[in-house]
Every structure is written in structure tokens, then in C-alpha cells.
Amino acid sequence: MAVMKVLVVSDEVRHEIYRADLRELFPDVELVLSCGDLPFLYLEYIVTLLNVPLVYVFGNHDKVTYTEWGEELRVPRGGINAGGRVVEVKGLIIAGLEGSFRYHPHAERQYTEWEMRWQIARMEPRLLWNRLTKGRYLDILLAHAPPWGIHDAGDPAHRGFKVFLKFMERYRPRYLIHGHTHPAAADTETTRYKGTEVIHVHGYKVLDLEVGRPRERGGTPLPAGDRDPPPLRAR
Numbered sequence: 001m002a003v004m005k006v007l008v009v010s011d012e013v014r015h016e017i018y019r020a021d022l023r024e025l026f027p028d029v030e031l032v033l034s035c036g037d038l039p040f041l042y043l044e045y046i047v048t049l050l051n052v053p054l055v056y057v058f059g060n061h062d063k064v065t066y067t068e069w070g071e072e073l074r075v076p077r078g079g080i081n082a083g084g085r086v087v088e089v090k091g092l093i094i095a096g097l098e099g100s101f102r103y104h105p106h107a108e109r110q111y112t113e114w115e116m117r118w119q120i121a122r123m124e125p126r127l128l129w130n131r132l133t134k135g136r137y138l139d140i141l142l143a144h145a146p147p148w149g150i151h152d153a154g155d156p157a158h159r160g161f162k163v164f165l166k167f168m169e170r171y172r173p174r175y176l177i178h179g180h181t182h183p184a185a186a187d188t189e190t191t192r193y194k195g196t197e198v199i200h201v202h203g204y205k206v207l208d209l210e211v212g213r214p215r216e217r218g219g220t221p222l223p224a225g226d227r228d229p230p231p232l233r234a235r
């Protein structure tokens, strides 16, 4: 099984990343993932220096920005928007779900459980097709918000999505990578839910992701660690 070095960025611009010798710092990084809420020019800077694909989702705070010369930027140029889609990059199948839980009735990139469920329903044909043709639905669910009860908080803006738990149970992604909330201590935290590693990144983190092995799904018993119940927080 191959391992791919992936730089994940999210939510906070970091001086350790915004530097001219980025390529020397991360010579082996093959892919950049962004969980959102980052300036588009920051993302463009990273992909320009690393010269590897960028797959991103928008956060709830991402909006149109302008360059110093007045050009309107609606997306980070040179990146692949995975929001509401399933994309395949360097052999990794990545589904993306942008935005946060809805805490303002008309705001963009905020979703109710039902609105998020609808986004997932639209991805379903492609996920099923992947299962038939590649032996797995997907490898990574890239999201801005966390799942409900995992790395989330009790307030409406920072609560996670219950439908993400259902997604993991049904499609068994190897990883769910998200941002949006604040980790308890360090820049990242990881929690296992069923067969999925739920990885929370705030700032940046280089991950060694396993690629290329279709996972056993359906009736095959998972190893003991995979059967642990989620560490849901009391609320």
C-alpha cells in the first residue's frame, strides 16, 4: 500500500507556510487539501510554490475578494473545488462538502441538515459508480465542518452535521478531513469513527495518507479498533 504526503491547510494563515522556501520545507508533498476559510491568494501562493494539485472546499467565511490590482477573485485559481462533487486526483477519490451548519437564515455556505443531505444525495450516483468500478465509494470526505459530536461545539455556528455520521456509516471513507472549529489543544486532533479517521486541522498539518487499497466493506468484520463507538461529547 502506498503512502502519499498531503499538506492540509485550514482556517488560519500560518507564517510557517507563507514563506519563500516552502518547497524545500515540504519536498515530498504531492497534494494540498484545504478545508476552507482561507484567503484565496494564500492558497494560490501554496500551489504556485509546491506545484502540486490543490483540492479545496469553501468555508462559511469564504467570499469574493479582490487582488491589489482590483481583479475579482471568486475562487483560488489553479485549484479544484470539490464542494458538492466527487473528484479523483492522483488516485485518491475525494468528495467535498463545503460550509457550516446554518446559523443565519439567508447566509451563503451555511446549510441545515436537510440542505447538506441534499448535497450528499446529488453525489450518490458517482459514489455508487466508484464502488462498482473501483471497489470503493471514496477515500476522503473533505469538509469544512465537523461531524456531529466529533470535534464540534454546542453553539449553532460550530455544531457538526449528523448526516456526516450517516455518510461515514454508509460510504466508509478512509478519512474525513475537516476544519472550522478549534481543536482542544494542538493544531490537529484525530478521532476514529467506525472505519474512518476523522482528522481535524486548524492551521496546517502534513499527513501520510494511505492510498490505493480498496477497503473491506459490507459484511466483513472490521478490526477491533474500528468497532469502537464514537467518543461523543456529553451535551
Ligand SMILES: [Zn+2]
Pocket (backbone or CB within 6 Å): 037, 059, 060, 061, 100, 144, 180, 181
Ligand atoms: Zn468556518
